[in-house]
Amino acid sequence: MxxxxxxxxxxxxxxxxxxxxxxxxxxxxxxxxxxxxxxxxxxxxxxxxxxxxxxxxxxxxxxxxxxxxxxxxxxxxxxxxxxxxxxxxxxxxxxxxxxxxxxxxxxxxxxxxxxxxxxxxxxxxxxIPPYPFNADPDRFAVVYGHIDVAAHYELVVDNLLDLSHVEFLHPLFKQSGGVDSHQMSYGVEGTTVIANRLKPNVEIQGLARFFWTSPSKRFDARSNMRWLPPSALIFDLGGTECGAPVEEGVCLPNAHLIPPASEFCCHYFWSIARNRQIDDEESGRGLQQITQKVFTTEDIPMIEAQQRNIGQVTDILSLRPLTLEPDTPAVRARLILADLIRRETDAQAAAAE
The missing domain is CATH 2.102.10.10 (Rieske [2Fe-2S] iron-sulphur domain)
Incomplete structure (x- = not known):
């Protein structure tokens, strides 16, 4: 090296x-x-x-x-x-x-x-971060993608840990009730950060609507994110009949992996599995194209513009930004990662003495 x-x-x-x-x-x-x-x-x-x-x-x-x-x-x-x-x-x-x-x-x-x-x-x-749904062909079909991003990798992690932005940045996926329809809960398990969003009894919206076959016009939607250091995320996305168990509904579990390329560039690897229409290749192509388009035309341009405004800074917290309630998981992840890096660096220095 x-x-x-x-x-x-x-x-x-x-x-x-x-x-x-x-x-x-x-x-x-x-x-x-x-x-x-x-x-x-x-x-x-x-x-x-x-x-x-x-x-x-x-x-x-x-x-x-x-x-x-x-x-x-x-x-x-x-x-x-x-x-x-x-x-x-x-x-x-x-x-x-x-x-x-x-x-x-x-x-x-x-x-x-x-x-x-x-x-x-x-x-x-x-x-290795666990994505068992990607290795379960009897239950799920999976599509994948990769994008280059001209921004520090933690900005992409921030974006994924705060899904309130969906209501403003992604018109295809927003709920009619906006952020007021979200029931949010956050937590930390060891070094894993949890950001759960439940949207109960809302109009059929988001990716799940493309696989919704019930005559019901409303459902319970969820978008639950787990972050594992340094930059792997497990996204439990789906919707089910109001009050029904989640496994009975549409399940679209995601993998999001953001390895740094360099200081201000990163890679964004992703996958989305589905438990509906798993033998329909056309559905898979459509899901892949929609997801890739949303990332490349909505998320990534915003994140790259954010980096340009921030300038040559990797730690956004050092700029003392205004923080809102939905920033909680991203701030926790940044602090946990910084502590892990500090501990690893200290251990390496001690071993070299």
Whole structure:
């Protein structure tokens, strides 16, 4: 790893790519300030390496997958998933000890490729954020998306933890009763922040209306968000007959994953599952297109404009903004993350003494 590092929580799993992205070959992506190449070998193993060949510093992502290795497209050096050179096709074929690149542990789960930027010995599979609905094809069909965002990643987290903005920014999804129709509750469980919104007995609105088949004109809607540090969110979205159990209604659970790219850029990986019309590919395409359009034409332009107004500042709380009641979960998440980063940094400094 090279260069000055911005302070991120490093002993954590981040999404680095959609699984489907690696079907077409290596993917180059900036993540936490590092330029990585992510690829899947012919046997299905995923890997994340520094995207810079040590020979002439060409991007490995411009090469190709060769069996279990990635081959540099410039002079043919091959590297395994740990970053070690395994083939030098030139001269006496000897491999220099310097012929290696940085690597990160990876896992493929829930339709995403995850990487661990911290101590590899601490990479615990059990700490991968859980999205079981993405791995339950008997109950759910899933669509995915990815967007690049020119803003600090915590601004996207703020946006998701305060869904009061839906009533003002997203005309397609707002309720006739506005924010007054929301019953809000917030909480913290360990390092998980909870932001629940129940909208009881409201007119059929939002994404759930596209899958609502009941003759009822009103339903109980919910949009419950859970944030797991550093930047993973689980969104329980849906609607059911008034007073009925949630599992009997329309369930549209979401995954939202916001890994930083650099100080003022991030990635936004998302998925939406549905328990209705799961065999209808047209419904899936429509859901994917609507969601991607809303994010790219409404949320992201607002967040990027917000960053431009804030300027070169990563911690919005340092500017002493006016805070409203719906800001509570986002403020809690920021404070928890800052504390986790501080503890990790202190522990690393103590270990180095």
């Amino acid at each position: 090279m260069g000055v590092k911005m302070k991120y929580l490093r002993n954590a799993w981040y999404a680095g790519a959609l699984s489907t992205e690696l079907d077409s070959g290596p993917v180059s992506r900036e993540l936490l300030g590092d330029r990585m190449v992510l690829f899947r070998s012919e046997s299905g193993r995923t890997a994340a390496l520094s995207d810079r060949c040590p020979h002439r510093f060409a991007p490995l992502s411009l090469g190709r997958v060769a069996g279990e290795h990635i081959e540099c497209g410039y002079h043919g050096l091959r590297f395994d998933g740990s970053g070690k050179c395994v083939l030098n096709p030139h001269g006496d074929k000897r491999i220099s000890p310097r012929a290696e690149v940085g690597s990160w542990p990876t896992r493929e789960r829930y339709g995403f490729v995850w990487f661990w930027p911290g101590d590899p010995k601490l990479a615990d599979d059990a700490s």
